[in-house]
Amino acid sequence: MNSDDSHTSVDPEFSRPVRFSGIERDGRRAVFAARKGERAALALRFDLDAITLLKADLELRQDRPGLIYVIGTFEAEFTIRSPDSDDPVEFMVSDTVDEIFVTRPGLDFLSRVDREAMERAEDVEDDSIDLGELVAQYLALALDPALIETGSLDADAVVNATGPDDSSGGNPFSVLAQFRARATDGVES
Numbered sequence: 001m002n003s004d005d006s007h008t009s010v011d012p013e014f015s016r017p018v019r020f021s022g023i024e025r026d027g028r029r030a031v032f033a034a035r036k037g038e039r040a041a042l043a044l045r046f047d048l049d050a051i052t053l054l055k056a057d058l059e060l061r062q063d064r065p066g067l068i069y070v071i072g073t074f075e076a077e078f079t080i081r082s083p084d085s086d087d088p089v090e091f092m093v094s095d096t097v098d099e100i101f102v103t104r105p106g107l108d109f110l111s112r113v114d115r116e117a118m119e120r121a122e123d124v125e126d127d128s129i130d131l132g133e134l135v136a137q138y139l140a141l142a143l144d145p146a147l148i149e150t151g152s153l154d155a156d157a158v159v160n161a162t163g164p165d166d167s168s169g170g171n172p173f174s175v176l177a178q179f180r181a182r183a184t185d186g187v188e189s
Helices: 035-046 105-111 114-121 131-144 145-150 174-183
Strands: 017-019 028-033 051-063 065-080 088-102 128-130 156-161
Touching: 017 131, 028 131, 035 051, 035 131, 051 088, 051 131, 065 131, 088 131, 128 131
Parallel strands: 088 156
Antiparallel strands: 017 128, 028 051, 051 065, 065 088
16 A cells, blocks of 8 residues: 655645545545646746646545545646757646545455555545645656656647556556657667
């Protein structure tokens, strides 16, 4: 099981806490966007010139007490400096969010019925999860430093990494892998 103290020990730049007790079995939708100051703080955290847009559309569902599924999408638009010319280069990232959060009752259930889900579940000790920090972490994963540092993506590139349920059978980072292959002329590192 994945246990990460970043949800509780650090004040995130982009915080949208949600209490487990407020999520019913039939679900709850959370649509939100980062404000200007939040985007500036995240740009600093991720070493970007600017983040001009960061928004998410998430569905939260509690199938059993202590077992929360968070599924949805996020979009981000950001600017970096070209390593060659120092000109600003704009990018857009659109990706899926698919996460499981558990407290003790949910952990007990998962340990009996779904070991794979239990391994990827995020352990939560209190009654809340921070959706803003979750989206910030997914954005961090979508920012491939090798591509950004080399300027291998074209200006105004759109990166849309689809989830495992995509008909092409790809994983969430398959598009980035294709860009990496193109940037390195297919040479694996």
